[in-house]
Amino acid sequence: MDVLSPLRRRLSFTFSGQSEGIPAWELALEDGEDAGYFAPDSVTWRVHGGMTPIIGGIRALLTQALHPGVLAGVVDHSYYQDEPLARIAHTIRWVFTVTYGDTAAARRACEHVRRRHEPVVGRYVDGRGTERDYSANDPELLAWVHLAFTDAFLGAYEYVHGPLPAGLADQYVREWAVAGELMGVAEPPRSAAALREQLAAYDDGVRLTHSAHLDEVVGFLRNLPLDPLLVAGYRRLFAAAVDSMPDRSLELLGMDRSSLRRSLLPPRQAAQVTLGVVGLALGTTGPSEAAARRRLARLGVL
Structure with missing residues (x-):
């Protein structure tokens, strides 16, 4: 009997919406x-x-929520409290399709997201208390979401595995700029330094701010309504995502890093152990990457 099969089924359902088999969209890659x-x-x-993208995804959601315009879109137009896993599954599908799909699939995935953004409009209050209009396809909001994703996935990888060799962090930011351009971001950063500069530029006292809605979303992310088998592991990964973030981001989130260090293991080590168990359950090569490798072999690239 495979002792990890219950965990595998619950993880698969969390990430893809189905507990058995591989989702059709992954096979289509x-x-x-x-x-x-x-x-x-x-x-x-x-x-x-x-x-590590599991930690990166949590960190990205926390970072994105620091912009009240992005946060308003989530609060006003999504059913994240009723269908929390659906949002996670949609994000995973977009990231992996752009990463592993052919260029046509990547473009379709981005066009699909932009179409879903079209009705996401409304008003929010900025850091100075001024009410502003927002649209999910606004260049400012698209750019912030791209910066948050790039920073979070890179940061999560280096948090768990240590810094990338010289030049590779710059290369990642430069490569993933393609995803930003596909989503309509005009000037995505192309180096780690430019990424940090663009992130810092948003912290101008107006565009990023703390709010009651932010507390609500952070509290929800901290205690996602997951299958009981996954709760302890998720709490470790959430703590790692928070621990991996810059001090200024935690200040804006209203969180205290020291409160994360009360478990038997520090957050990084606890996350490494947890991700190791998840890797044993799901396998070292995910279905998206495996499908991409089959395509590349057919095309003679591999």
């Missing part, structure tokens, strides 16, 4: 007529492979 935007030896495959 085997189709296509080109190698896609990222090669198997790219830093993007390295950073997005393995288990």
Whole structure:
């Protein structure tokens, strides 16, 4: 008997919405007529492979929520409290389709997201108390979401595995700029330094702010209504996501890093152990990467 099969089923349902088999969209990544935007030896495959994107996804959601315009779109137009796993599954599908799909699949995935953004409009209050209009496809909000994703996935990888060799962090930011451009971001950063500069520029006292809605969303993310088998592991990964974030981000979130260090293991080590168990349950090569490799083999790239 496979002792990890109950965990595998629950993880699969959490990430894909189905507990058995491989989702059709992942199998479809085997189709296509080109190698896609990222090669198997790219830093993007390295950073997005393995288990660290789980931590990266949590960190990205926390970072995105610091912008009240992005946060308002989530609060006003999504049913995140009723269907929390659906949002996670949609995000995973977009990231892996752009990473592992052919160029046509990547473009379709981004166009699909932009279409879903079209009705996401409303008003929010900025850091100075001024009411502003927002649209999910606004250049400012699109850019912030891209910066948050890039920073979170890179940061999560380096938090768990240690710093990338010299130049590879820059290469990752440069590679993943393609995803930003596909989503309509005009000038995505192309180096780690530019990424930090653009992130810092948003912290101008107006565009990023703390609010009651932010407390509500952070509290929900901290205590997602997961299957009981997953709760302890998720809490460790949430703590790691928070611990991996810059001090200024935690200040804006209203969180205290020291409160995360009360378990038997520090957050990093606890996350490494947890991700190791998740990797044993799900396998070292995910279905998206496996499908991409079959496509590349068919095309003679591998």
